[in-house]
Amino acid sequence: MTDRSLGPIPLPERGQRATGSFTFADDPSLAKYRWPFLAIGGQQSGATFLVTAGIHAAEYTGIEAAIRLGRTLDPTAVRGTIVVIPLLNRPGFYERSIYTNPEDGDNLNRLFPGRSDGTWGERFAHHLLTEIVKNVDYAIDLHAGDLIEDLVPFVIYREVGDPKRDETIRQMANAYGARWAVKTAPTGERPGTLFAVAAQSGVAAMLAESGGRGLLVEEDVIRHVRGVTNILRAVGILAGTPEPVAPARVVKSFDWLRSPAEGMFHCRVSVDQLVKKDDVVGELTDLVGEPLATITAPVGGVVLFTVTSPAIKKDGLLLAVGAL
Template sequence: MNTRWEIGSLGAASGEKIKGYLTLPSIEEKLPAFMINGSEEGPRVLVLGGIHGCEYTSIDAAQKVGTSLEPAYVKGKVIVLPIANPASFYARSIYVHPRDNKNLNRMFPGNQDGTDAERLAYWLNELVFKKVDYIVDLHGGDMIEALVPFSIYHVTKNEKILAASKEMASLFDIEYVIGSSGQVPGSTYGCAAEQGIPAIIAEAGQQGILSEEDSVLLQNGVKNILVSLGVLEGEVRRSDSNYISVFDWYRSDFKGLWYPAVLIGDAVKKGQILGKLTNEFGETVKEIVSDTEGVVLFLVSSLAINDNDPLLAVGA
C-alpha cells in the first residue's frame, strides 16, 4: 500500500503533490522541490536541474516537469529539484560554487565536513540519491559553452545498472549517447551508478540562453523515461542514437586567450588542430590537436581562459 513519502525535511501523502523547500544540514540555501506521491505503487525517481547554476534551459525543463506532473497520473513517486545549487544560480557563477570555487558535479559523493560544494554533494547523496531508484540529471552548455545535445551514462561493472542507465540515456530525442568510463569523476550519474542506482545526464541548451525548444526536448525526454519505467502511462518513443565510447576532454594549462578552430557538431580527424591558445600579446603559446577522430560535442566560447579551464570535448 502506498504511504507517506519523506525525503529530508519534505513529505507527501499518498496521492498528494507538494511544493516546498528542501533543507539540508549545514547548507545555507533551501532547495525548491516538487514531490509527487502517486496513488499507486511504482518506482521512485529523482529529476535534477541546476547542479550548474547557469545552465538555464535545464533548470527551466526540470521546473516545468515538476509543474506538469500530477499524482492522479503517477504510479510511484517523483521528486524534482530544479535548482539543486541555488548559490551558484543566484550568483550567476559558471561551473563552480561561488563560496569555494569547486564544481559540484565533480564532488560526489561529497564530504560531510568539507567545503560548501562538498557538503552539498554529501547531503544530496545521503538524503536524496539514496532514497530513489532512478536519477535523471538535466544539464546544458554553461554560460560560456556552446553545445550539441547529448546524454551520458556511466559504464559500471554492474551490468544491470549499466543496461538500465544506457536505456534511460537513449530515450531522449538526442543523437549522441555517451558511455562514460570515469572521464568525469565525482559526477552525479557516476556516483549514483556505483551505488546501484541507474542514472544519467542529458545536456541541451547553451551559453546561458534559455531555449524553449531545448527545454521541451529535455522535458519530453524525462517524460519518455517515466513512461518507460511505468510511472506514466503511454507509449515509449525511440529514435536513432549514435553511441559514443570515448569522451575526450581538452583543457588549458595556462591563463590566456582561446581561439577555437572548429564548431560544435564538426567532425574532426586525429591530428587536426582544434584551436590555439595565445598570450595577452596575441602570440600563439600552444595549439590544441585532436587525439581522436570524432565529433565536437561542446566548445568553450569565451576568449578569456584560465589555467585548467575546459576548452572543448570530442566524442568518438
C-alpha cells in the same frame, strides 16, 4: 501532505502535487539555504524517480525543464512518485556561478559521495546522496553547456557491473533521444559525479545535456522535457507508450582539450562538427595578437562542446571531442 517523505522532502498524497522548499536541518552550514522542490504523488503506488538540475547554477535549460516537468506531469498518469529538485547549486544561482559554488569555489559535480565533516560542497554532496538520492530507484541529472559553453545534446552514463541495473540505465539513456552518448569508464577521469556515484549506490541514474551559453532557448528546454518524459514512460512511471527514438551513438572516449597557455582562444570548430585527428580546432594568441599555440584534435570524432568565451587561463578548458 502525508507522513511520507524522501529525506527532508515531504511527499504529497496519492494523486496530488506539492511544491515547496527543504533544507538539511542538522547541518548549520547547509541550513542557511532552502532548496526548491516539486513532487508528484502518483495515483498508483510504485517506484520513485528523481529529477535534479542546476548542480551547475548557470545551466538554465536543465533548471527550467525540471521546473516545467514538476508543474505539468499529471499525477493521475503517474505510477509511483516523481521528485524534482530543479536547483542543486542554490548558493550559485543568483551569483551566476560558472562551474563552481560560491561557498567554497568547488565544482559540486566532482565531490560525491562527499563527507559529513568536509567542506561546504562535500557536506552538501553527503546529505543529498545519503538522505535523498540513495532512497530513489531512478535518477536523471539535467545539465546544459555552462554560461560560457555551447554543446550538441548528449547523454552520459556509466555501467556498474550489475546486469539488470546496467540494462535499465542503457534503456533510459536511449529513451532520451540524443544523438550522442558518453559512456564513462568504471575508473573515469572525472570522479565524484552525482550520476555515477548514484549508479554505484544502486540507483538507475544518468545525465543529459541540452542547451548552453546562459540562454533559455525553448527548443533546448523542450528537448529535456521530452527526453525525461520519454524515460518516465520507458521505465513505467508515466502512463503511455514511449516515442520511438533512435538509440544514441556511444563515442569511444570523451577527450577534453585544455590550453597550454593563457590567451585569447579563437575556436575554429562548431559543436556537432566531425573532425579528423590532427585537424586544427583552434588557435591561441596573446593580448597583442601574437600566435601562442595551434590546437589540434587529439582524435577523430565529433565536437561535443566548445568554450564560447575567448578568455582562457593556462590549462583552461577549450572544447571536447568524442572519439568515433
